[in-house]
Structures are given as structure tokens and as C-alpha cells.
Amino acid sequence: EPEVTQTPSHQVTQMGQEVILRCVPISNHLYFYWYRQILGQKVEFLVSFYNNEISEKSEIFDDQFSVERPDGSNFTLKIRSTKLEDSAMYFCASYFDRTSGGANTGELFFGEGSRLTVL
Amino acid sequence: SQQGEEDPQALSIQEGENATMNCSYKTSINNLQWYRQNSGRGLVHLILIRSNEREKHSGRLRVTLDTSKKSSSLLITASRAADTASYFCATVSGGSNYKLTFGKGTLLTVNP
Numbered sequence: 001e002p003e004v005t006q007t008p009s010h011q012v013t014q015m016g017q018e019v020i021l022r023c024v025p026i027s028n029h030l031y032f033y034w035y036r037q038i039l040g041q042k043v044e045f046l047v048s049f050y051n052n053e054i055s056e057k058s059e060i061f062d063d064q065f066s067v068e069r070p071d072g073s074n075f076t077l078k079i080r081s082t083k084l085e086d087s088a089m090y091f092c093a094s095y096f097d098r099t100s101g102g103a104n105t106g107e108l109f110f111g112e113g114s115r116l117t118v119l
Numbered sequence: 120s121q122q123g124e125e126d127p128q129a130l131s132i133q134e135g136e137n138a139t140m141n142c143s144y145k146t147s148i149n150n151l152q153w154y155r156q157n158s159g160r161g162l163v164h165l166i167l168i169r170s171n172e173r174e175k176h177s178g179r180l181r182v183t184l185d186t187s188k189k190s191s192s193l194l195i196t197a198s199r200a201a202d203t204a205s206y207f208c209a210t211v212s213g214g215s216n217y218k219l220t221f222g223k224g225t226l227l228t229v230n231p
Contacts, residue, residue, distance in 0.1 A: 031217060033218065035219075035221075041223070042207070042221050042222060042223040042224060043162065043207060043209075043221040044221070045218055045219070045220065045221075048216055048217075048218050050216075055216050056216040056218060089159075091161060091162065093162075095217060096217070105167060106150055106152070106167050106169075106211070107152060107164035107167055108164070108219055109164070110154075110161045110162040110163070110164075111161055112160060112161040113160070113161050115159075
């Protein structure tokens with residue numbers, strides 16, 4: 001079964017360093033997302049990406065964050081200068097198979113997450 | 120309460136019992152979904168119910184939706200130890216962007 005894959009599974013970084021989290025969404029999907037989950041808290045929307053541009057972003061997604069789909073398969077989240085409060089699990093998700101012929105069920109497919117620890 | 124807010128926050132039951140989790144939301148929705156998350160793992164989609172549906176079944180799962188009360192419930196029948204996980208409801212509202220808004224989740228512990 002197709003799946004969303006994320007790397008790295010865990011990254012430890014020093015405050016102020018740049019971090020890039022990588023995701024390979026399910027091929028043929030059109031919508032891509034990043035969510036984050038601070039330990040023990042709810043899953044929060046960061047950004048959605050469609051047609052090679054950001055379609056919506058939350059207040060969390062400030063100038064320190066950026067997303068890219070550099071090569072048609074990878075979808076990356078960059079944090080330019082990490083803060084302690086960026087420590088969280090980051091989930092990538094994708095949605096809507098354009099080849100499904102209308103059989104999309106409405107669910108998002110999530111990766112296993114990248115745990116970011118900022119020291 | 121926030122969009123997609125579950126109660127109880129934690130639920131502990133014995134294997135074989137039924138588990139019921141509730142979710143309330145504030146704005147109108149297109150659909151409501153339930154996801155499961157094992158500790159430290161990703162989110163797995165369980166079931167989706169559209170705004171014009173009132174009840175849906177999938178295996179041991181039963182979801183209800185009451186749009187007049189802006190609430191949903193997830194029932195897991197004949198629970199198993201392997202059902203131990205966090206369960207989140209997530210809503211999709213209208214508009215051009217399709218995105219999920221998650222609640223805080225219910226931590227379900229099924230004791231063998």
C-alpha cells in the first residue's frame with residue numbers, strides 16, 4: 001500500500017541552527033501538508049501546499065518556516081533558525097489522488113513523523 | 120471549546136468493554152474524521168462521516184454525527200488491548216482549502 005515517508009525520524013539540533021525535514025508524499029497526490037504535535041498536545045496545522053504554492057498557512061508558520069517541492073517527489077519543511085519551542089513531532093500528509101477517478105475518500109495520509117529536539 | 124475537542128481526555132477500560140469518545144466542534148463542517156495514534160507514531164485514518172450522514176459503521180467502529188449539536192461520537196465495541204492509543208477527531212470545513220483541524224484527543228487504555 002502506498003505510504004508517506006518522512007526523514008529523518010529523529011533530529012537533535014542546537015538552537016539557532018537550520019533544519020530541513022523531508023517527506024515523500026504518495027505519488028499522484030495533489031495536496032501536501034505539514035502538521036506538528038508538541039509532546040502531549042494536539043496536532044496543529046502548519047501549512048498546506050497545492051499546485052506548487054502555499055494554499056494556506058497558520059499563525060505558527062512564520063518567516064522562520066518555508067516549504068518546497070523541489071523535484072516533484074520530495075516535499076520539505078525548513079526551519080531557518082530553530083527555537084526551543086520548535087521541539088515537536090512534525091507530520092507530513094498528502095491527499096487526493098488525481099488518478100483515482102473520483103474515488104478519493106477524503107482522508108489525509110500521514111507519515112510516521114520526524115521528531116525534532118532543539119537544545 | 121476549540122474546534123474538534125474530545126472528551127474524555129483519558130479513558131481506561133477492560134478488554135471486551137465498549138469505549139465511547141465524544142467530540143465537539145464550533146463551526147460548520149464538510150466532514151468529520153477520526154484518527155488513531157499509537158504512542159510516538161503517525162496518525163492513522165479510521166473513519167470519515169460527511170455532514171449529511173448521521174451514523175457510519177466500520178468493523179468494530181461506529182461513528183455518529185449530530186450537526187445540530189455540533190458533536191460526534193466514536194464507539195469501539197468489544198475493545199482489545201491493541202486498541203490502546205490516542206484517538207483524535209478532525210474536522211474539515213468548507214472553503215477552497217481542504218485541511219483537517221484536530222482536537223486534543225482521547226487517550227484510551229484497554230487493560231487486558
